Amino acid sequence: MSVFIKHYRPCGLVSGFNNKIWRYNSTTADVATSKNEEDEEFRVLDILKKRDRQQRRVARRADVQPDRADRMAVDQNWGNVWPGPKSFHPSSVPLPLRQGYVPRGQAPPGKKANAELMKIPNFLHLTPPVIKAQCEALKPFCTEWPKLLNSEEAIEKHYPVEIISSDYCHASPSIRNPLARIVTLRIKLSTLNLDKHAKDKFIRLVGDRYDRETDLVTITADRCPVKKQNLDYVNYLLTACYHESWNVEEWEKDKTEDDMEYYDWDKNASKKSLVNWYLRTKNENRELTDEEYVAFDISEIPNGEEYKNAVSNYLNDGESEVTVKNYAKSVRKLLGLPEAKVVT
């Protein structure tokens, strides 16, 4: 590339030569001329800007190490590379991971400089071989499970009291969680050593903490600030209720038939009339006391047991089609009447 430059020298006046100098200038010769003739300074029109176009070479930094993942052996122990929970780091994970949403047809962003991969919690420290090794390490500290406690029933039989409490794991400088203080005690009522009176009293004492369907007594305590205190408190409550239910107060003897919470056939007029009727059918005219009526063995009356159950169910469970029909059937059997004819 060459260019014609018209150059006018003002100093020509001084030198006496009053003629204009025409020079043929080329870019190839430009370097040499500028070197030799330093006094001859003039601007060069560099149309294509060749000098600026020369790219600055990006220096490879010597202090940046190559990826660790590239130099990893295939049979290395991964547990040593990633021993604990850590954010994802692309240079230490030799996996070709990609993460991110991109439009159809594009590849998701790679693992390097990918913040999404750093955000999600990873389980690279909990690979199956590592878990296995940790379990092996913990084994010496474990004791064997008792052989006799091999079923749920056996556990329930030997350990009837069940204590339920929760521990909480959360991200906070404090490990305390107020919800951890709540303690629940559960026990089957049938496992407690209670007689009829004590059981009745126990159920009245615990109130709605007793579930009739599952036979479970559930006592929950959350009034103390610490779990240990609440645990002591539920144990105290159970003990207190148990011993209180065995106590018989003086006023409890005043309980009459009207105060009964359920229908007790043995103590009621129904048994008296049944016994009287039975004795009369056998032509025995005996006068029985109240205690004798209660103690009278019902099983010697034919179909008496069935009648007893029918009457008790009718009065305890309430009047319904089933109980009424049952009652009718048992009365017919008791009196030796024929079965009711079903009219179709």
Added chain:
Amino acid sequence: MNNSLIKIAQPLLSIQGQLASWSAVTSQIHTSAALCRVVSGKYRITKKRDRPLTYEMANPPHYIAHRKTWNSWNTSNLKDGLRRSETAVEDEFIRRFMTGTWHGLMCSEVIIKRQFNHIRVAAIVRRAVSPTKMYFLLGYTEELLANWLQCPVTLELQTVDSFQDVVFKYI
């Protein structure tokens, strides 16, 4: 919701007639229009389409949990979580401290993960300063944050050559 608050507050006022407490109440009510849904976390397209966006910036907030994840991972965000406000304020403080300490070096959002009392701070930084300085900043940040928050703090950094490496697209 603000209106209902005022409605509740007014009869109380008329009964008690405490103007001083009323002014205290009004100063706490936030009445600016909710622009957040429309504007916040979104970037406008430039004429020349030369605004660089990272993956995080390219996805607006309603894509959280769909295309991108949260920047803070802790149990305070969950239902019935403890220390909600404290955690939020501490996270904001950590973010500001990190951007200020690693000035001009941060190429991504600061990701804060909490496990028990351990705070793990992850970020992508530029390799613009010497490794010696970087190591100093690392120890300095961990030490100061641990002292302020009274928790062990771990910095988990990833370095890139330049901001160009984290650019996802230009708009």
